[in-house]
Amino acid sequence: MTDLIRNTAAETAAAIAAGEVSAVEVAQAHLDRIGAVDEKVHAFLHVDTDGALSAARAVDAKRAAGEELGPLAGVPLALKDVFTTKGVPTTAGSRILEGWVPPYDATLTRRLKDAGVVILGKTNMDEFAMGSSTENSAFGPTGNPWDLSRIPGGSGGGSAAALAAYEAPLAIGTDTGGSIRQPGAVTGTVGVKPTYGTVSRYGLIAFSSSLDQGGPCARTVLDAALLHEAIAGHDPLDSTSIDAPVLPLVAAARQGATGDLTGVRVGVVKEFAGEGYQAGVMQRFNESVEILRGLGATVVEVSCPSFSYALPAYYLIAPSEASSNLARFDAMRYGLRVGDDGTRSAEDVTALTREAGFGPEVKRRIILGTYALSSGYYDAYYGSAQKVRTLITQDFARSFADVDVLVSPTTPTTAFPIGERADDPMAMYLADLCTIPSNLAGNSAMSVPCGLAPEDNLPVGLQIIAPAMADDRLYRVGAAVEAALDNQWGHPLLEEAPAL
Amino acid sequence: MPGITREEVAHLARLSRLELKAEELDHFAEQLNDIVDAVARVSEIAAEDVPPTSHPLPLTNVMRPDVVRPSLTPAEALAGAPAAEEQRFRVPQILGED
Numbered sequence: 001m002t003d004l005i006r007n008t009a010a011e012t013a014a015a016i017a018a019g020e021v022s023a024v025e026v027a028q029a030h031l032d033r034i035g036a037v038d039e040k041v042h043a044f045l046h047v048d049t050d051g052a053l054s055a056a057r058a059v060d061a062k063r064a065a066g067e068e069l070g071p072l073a074g075v076p077l078a079l080k081d082v083f084t085t086k087g088v089p090t091t092a093g094s095r096i097l098e099g100w101v102p103p104y105d106a107t108l109t110r111r112l113k114d115a116g117v118v119i120l121g122k123t124n125m126d127e128f129a130m131g132s133s134t135e136n137s138a139f140g141p142t143g144n145p146w147d148l149s150r151i152p153g154g155s156g157g158g159s160a161a162a163l164a165a166y167e168a169p170l171a172i173g174t175d176t177g178g179s180i181r182q183p184g185a186v187t188g189t190v191g192v193k194p195t196y197g198t199v200s201r202y203g204l205i206a207f208s209s210s211l212d213q214g215g216p217c218a219r220t221v222l223d224a225a226l227l228h229e230a231i232a233g234h235d236p237l238d239s240t241s242i243d244a245p246v247l248p249l250v251a252a253a254r255q256g257a258t259g260d261l262t263g264v265r266v267g268v269v270k271e272f273a274g275e276g277y278q279a280g281v282m283q284r285f286n287e288s289v290e291i292l293r294g295l296g297a298t299v300v301e302v303s304c305p306s307f308s309y310a311l312p313a314y315y316l317i318a319p320s321e322a323s324s325n326l327a328r329f330d331a332m333r334y335g336l337r338v339g340d341d342g343t344r345s346a347e348d349v350t351a352l353t354r355e356a357g358f359g360p361e362v363k364r365r366i367i368l369g370t371y372a373l374s375s376g377y378y379d380a381y382y383g384s385a386q387k388v389r390t391l392i393t394q395d396f397a398r399s400f401a402d403v404d405v406l407v408s409p410t411t412p413t414t415a416f417p418i419g420e421r422a423d424d425p426m427a428m429y430l431a432d433l434c435t436i437p438s439n440l441a442g443n444s445a446m447s448v449p450c451g452l453a454p455e456d457n458l459p460v461g462l463q464i465i466a467p468a469m470a471d472d473r474l475y476r477v478g479a480a481v482e483a484a485l486d487n488q489w490g491h492p493l494l495e496e497a498p499a500l
Numbered sequence: 501m502p503g504i505t506r507e508e509v510a511h512l513a514r515l516s517r518l519e520l521k522a523e524e525l526d527h528f529a530e531q532l533n534d535i536v537d538a539v540a541r542v543s544e545i546a547a548e549d550v551p552p553t554s555h556p557l558p559l560t561n562v563m564r565p566d567v568v569r570p571s572l573t574p575a576e577a578l579a580g581a582p583a584a585e586e587q588r589f590r591v592p593q594i595l596g597e598d
Binding site: 327334 | 515
């Protein structure tokens with residue numbers, strides 16, 4: 001394994017800027033790695049070899065011309081297949097979009113290209129980002145690089161697996177209920193859900209519009225900060241985009257890496273423990289809390305009683321919004337069309353196409369959402385879920401009056417075996433127990449690796465939660481924990497992953 | 501609260517334009533019944549006086565000046581269409597023959 005694929009994004013960008021290596025060499029090394037291991041991992045749905053090499057050549061030409069390069073110029077990235085890419089297939093993990101080639105770039109895609117980031121390809125995901133294991137992809141599951149028979153999390157399992165398999169140093173995910181943080185936790189990588197509204201959703205194929213948020217995935221906290229700064233910022237094409245300056249996230253990560261958390265107040269969420277939480281996950285979590293204390297933070301216990309209702313509220317709100325958003329897949333303007341034999345009506349063709357093009361989880365959620373929004377049930381289900389959303393937001397507000405960040409395990413368990421929960425929706429939903437409240441309230445949260453569970457030697461994630469528009473706190477605290485743990489282990493956690 | 505029946509799932513599938521197979525209907529009805537039972541818990545704490553939240557941000561309409569800007573060409577807009585004719589999306593019949 002060469003250093004080119006093990007380097008961090010920050011190191012790679014510096015080496016390219018200094019002329020120690022060309023962007024083309026870096027891109028080729030990653031394409032070679034994908035060629036060598038992705039048959040086993042299946043992190044990618046589409047590898048854009050020509051596009052990646054041409055983007056890398058453009059960075060090299062810019063450097064040769066003496067132009068200034070951005071902080072991520074020439075760094076390869078794996079893009080979740082839910083963001084549109086002009087001229088490059090985009091499926092959202094669904095048969096209904098198989099073969100579709102978008103005529104436009106998402107704002108996020110555009111910003112990556114403008115930053116000189118080299119997009120290697122599109123990563124596997126649960127269909128329309130609905131799932132916690134990537135098993136709901138219409139194109140087959142992704143393996144967790146720590147143990148290929150286990151799930152890499154979901155819905156952004158492909159992005160997280162690409163990082164852990166050294167196929168890319170950076171990746172993009174989307175987090176509707178935990179789809180960035182949970183894959184980060186179970187693959188030993190870093191994942192951040194930014195404050196809702198700070199990363200544009202234009203060109204992000206919608207699942208649940210009031211919850212969906214794109215964000216950075218990386219192997220280090222600093223790399224996540226660099227990527228986060230590159231993709232964040234106001235976008236007039238997204239009506240929910242917040243018009244505010246991007247926070248100094250890289251500076252916060254650098255400050256955190258010095259290891260001083262004096263004056264930082266940390267709250268441990270009392271409700272995220274107990275039944276259903278794996279012993280080794282709690283052990284590593286509790287050790288992380290001690291590390292925070294050792295770095296100078298004040299730690300107190302915080303109670304958020306409404307959080308235990310977050311999961312049921314989410315499984316009403318997200319399917320309700322999805323049932324409306326996915327109505328656009330009607331077989332008329334793009335995507336799959338089935339049964340158009342000249343005798344059937346448009347309505348029948350739509351129903352046949354959706355039956356053939358959607359997988360079981362998508363169908364379940366469309367039906368559930370349609371039910372929750374039905375007259376007669378609306379108040380009891382969707383209406384009540386909206387009230388729970390208020391109560392959860394109030395729990396956060398009360399907590400953040402006393403503490404700067406909250407912490408919890410990112411997930412109750414480590415990666416489970418592929419197949420174990422595939423046809424048991426209720427069991428699958430539990431994977432997002434600790435991540436969902438932040439989506440409902442719209443605040444920011446990060447998962448950072450905090451060790452291996454002793455019973456199965458699989459990665460555990462520490463979740464750090466900050467208020468809305470205070471994402472910089474995640475980077476300060478996350479980088480401090482990362483530095484302390486790397487120092488304790490003598491190396492980053494991922495070096496303990498078995499060779500592929 | 502009552503659970504969800506197989507007949508209700510069939511009706512919801514029709515409303516959702518999903519042509520489900522009989523065995524899918526059986527399977528989903530059972531699973532959705534469990535899910536509905538579990539999510540119904542939200543009513544336990546959703547008191548009268550709690551205001552609903554539909555979105556994490558206070559939303560206001562966002563306008564832009566009404567001026568012509570570059571956009572997709574007809575060929576680009578139709579490139580992904582299952583069928584196209586004379587610069588239009590060709591769709592199956594929407595109204596009856598009569």
